[in-house]
Amino acid sequence: MATGRTRSISTRLTMMNMLVSGVALLLACAGFLAYDQITFRQGLVRTLSAQAQIIGSNSVSAILFNDPQSASQTLSALKSSTNISSAGILTLDRRPFAQYARETGDEMLSLPALPGGEIETYRFGSKHVVLIREVLSEGKPIGFVYLRADLGEISQRLKRYALIAFSVLLLSLLAAMLISSRFRKSVAQPIIELAETARKVSRDKDYSVRVIPTGEQNELAVLIDSFNEMLREIQHRDSALQEAHDELEERVFERTRELESSNRELEAFSYSVSHDLRAPLETMNGFSYVLMKNYADKLDASGQQSLQSIRAAARRMAELIDDLLNLSRVTTSTMRREEIDLSAFARSIMEELCRNEPQRKVEFIAPAKAETYGDARLLRIAMENLLRNAWKYTSQHDHARIEFGNETKNGRTAYFVKDDGSGFDARSIDRLFQPFQRLHSAAEFPGNGIGLATVKRIIQKHGGEVWAEGAVEKGASFYFTLGASR
Numbered sequence: 001m002a003t004g005r006t007r008s009i010s011t012r013l014t015m016m017n018m019l020v021s022g023v024a025l026l027l028a029c030a031g032f033l034a035y036d037q038i039t040f041r042q043g044l045v046r047t048l049s050a051q052a053q054i055i056g057s058n059s060v061s062a063i064l065f066n067d068p069q070s071a072s073q074t075l076s077a078l079k080s081s082t083n084i085s086s087a088g089i090l091t092l093d094r095r096p097f098a099q100y101a102r103e104t105g106d107e108m109l110s111l112p113a114l115p116g117g118e119i120e121t122y123r124f125g126s127k128h129v130v131l132i133r134e135v136l137s138e139g140k141p142i143g144f145v146y147l148r149a150d151l152g153e154i155s156q157r158l159k160r161y162a163l164i165a166f167s168v169l170l171l172s173l174l175a176a177m178l179i180s181s182r183f184r185k186s187v188a189q190p191i192i193e194l195a196e197t198a199r200k201v202s203r204d205k206d207y208s209v210r211v212i213p214t215g216e217q218n219e220l221a222v223l224i225d226s227f228n229e230m231l232r233e234i235q236h237r238d239s240a241l242q243e244a245h246d247e248l249e250e251r252v253f254e255r256t257r258e259l260e261s262s263n264r265e266l267e268a269f270s271y272s273v274s275h276d277l278r279a280p281l282e283t284m285n286g287f288s289y290v291l292m293k294n295y296a297d298k299l300d301a302s303g304q305q306s307l308q309s310i311r312a313a314a315r316r317m318a319e320l321i322d323d324l325l326n327l328s329r330v331t332t333s334t335m336r337r338e339e340i341d342l343s344a345f346a347r348s349i350m351e352e353l354c355r356n357e358p359q360r361k362v363e364f365i366a367p368a369k370a371e372t373y374g375d376a377r378l379l380r381i382a383m384e385n386l387l388r389n390a391w392k393y394t395s396q397h398d399h400a401r402i403e404f405g406n407e408t409k410n411g412r413t414a415y416f417v418k419d420d421g422s423g424f425d426a427r428s429i430d431r432l433f434q435p436f437q438r439l440h441s442a443a444e445f446p447g448n449g450i451g452l453a454t455v456k457r458i459i460q461k462h463g464g465e466v467w468a469e470g471a472v473e474k475g476a477s478f479y480f481t482l483g484a485s486r
Contacts (some may be wrong), residue, residue: 021172025165033161036157037157041154048147049122052120052131052147055074058074063091085149086099090144090145129149132146191220197211207238284314288307292311335378335462342383362401364403366404367405372482375462386417386451386455400419409481416478416480417478420474432468433453434453435450455478
């Protein structure tokens with residue numbers, strides 16, 4: 001490939017030099033030829049004019065005394081002029097008085113008319129030139145002199161000039177070719193090396209190579225110096241980028257190791273919570289159950305109520321432990337993305353809720369499909385928390401309406417769960433997605449305040465956002481988006 005480019009540049013430079021030289025020589029030859037033709041014609045006309053003037057002067061007596069023989073002898077002197085093919089002397093009424101012809105058939109042609117006030121005129125043809133001049137006697141015209149000259153010499157001159165021009169052109173082109181070889185070394189070769197270096201840098205990403213300077217002070221040297229400086233700058237930045245990349249990889253490795261350590265500690269903590277904290281709670285719950293079953297009749301009403309409070313607190317503590325474990329699993333679980341249908345999740349969850357509380361009158365609306373890409377297990381947990389939330393906060397209404405769907409917001413698909421339940425105070429919206437933060441009392445609506453926090457972590461894990469809109473006794477709407485589809 002490099003050889004092809006080298007040959008192309010060299011050939012183009014050589015052809016350019018030869019073309020410029022050839023065109024210049026052709027123009028010069030054309031100019032010289034045109035100048036020679038004009039000069040030769042003007043000289044020929046001057047020569048013919050002088051000959052016509054001499055013949056006219058020598059023929060005045062012959063015309064005045066009507067002596068054609070003497071006029072013919074005057075014309076015979078033209079034998080020494082090899083270019084004169086025919087000549088003649090005419091009377092004032094343009095009748096032939098005496099004639100001369102070098103060869104048979106060279107008769108006189110039609111005479112051109114003299115312009116007003118002129119005593120001489122001429123006309124060039126393709127093969128000859130004709131000149132006519134008045135013969136004057138005491139300032140008055142008494143006849144005409146006619147001369148016709150062949151232009152064969154012009155053709156010969158043209159052939160000689162063409163041969164000379166061709167020879168000069170050939171020699172000049174050879175000289176231009178030889179000069180171009182030296183020119184390529186000073187101009188083309190540095191350009192070729194520059195192109196080859198650029199190709200090598202592009203192919204190998206090796207920014208340490210440099211183009212050898214020419215050692216001259218010209219535009220090409222400036223180009224090579226600028227190219228080398230650019231390579232030095234790129235090499236410096238590439239080295240800095242590689243160092244930053246290595247440092248970043250090291251930091252990522254350290255951070256990953258720290259995260260793995262934190263996850264192991266979190267898993268150990270979860271295990272401790274699951275086993276070490278559950279055991280005392282189960283013991284408390286078990287003994288309180290035995291007391292309630294076997295010794296309830298020995299306790300007064302206040303003691304029985306205290307025992308019931310102990311059992312309720314133990315159950316609530318167990319629920320809190322379960323919620324904490326679920327929240328930690330959402331944070332540390334591995335994502336497995338796949339094609340899922342959120343609308344199918346929503347219908348399945350609502351069917352389960354309706355089966356558990358068949359007495360409720362709830363209208364549920366959902367599209368036929370709401371396909372997306374994400375972790376099926378985590379998104380089902382999010383949908384379950386949102387729908388159970390809507391189910392719970394519409395429980396105090398005789399007729400309720402819950403809707404799942406999607407719409408476009410700011411160019412992104414946003415999914416939503418809407419209800420017409422008790423809603424919430426918009427001034428407390430910042431607490432809505434925080435763990436263990438509830439906007440309603442446990443007496444109004446049971447719960448631990450973990451569900452929406454879990455939803456937020458699941459959506460953020462998918463690279464999306466979650467937000468809410470609502471007002472007291474005007475229902476609530478929960479929106480969420482998901483990150484890139486793949």
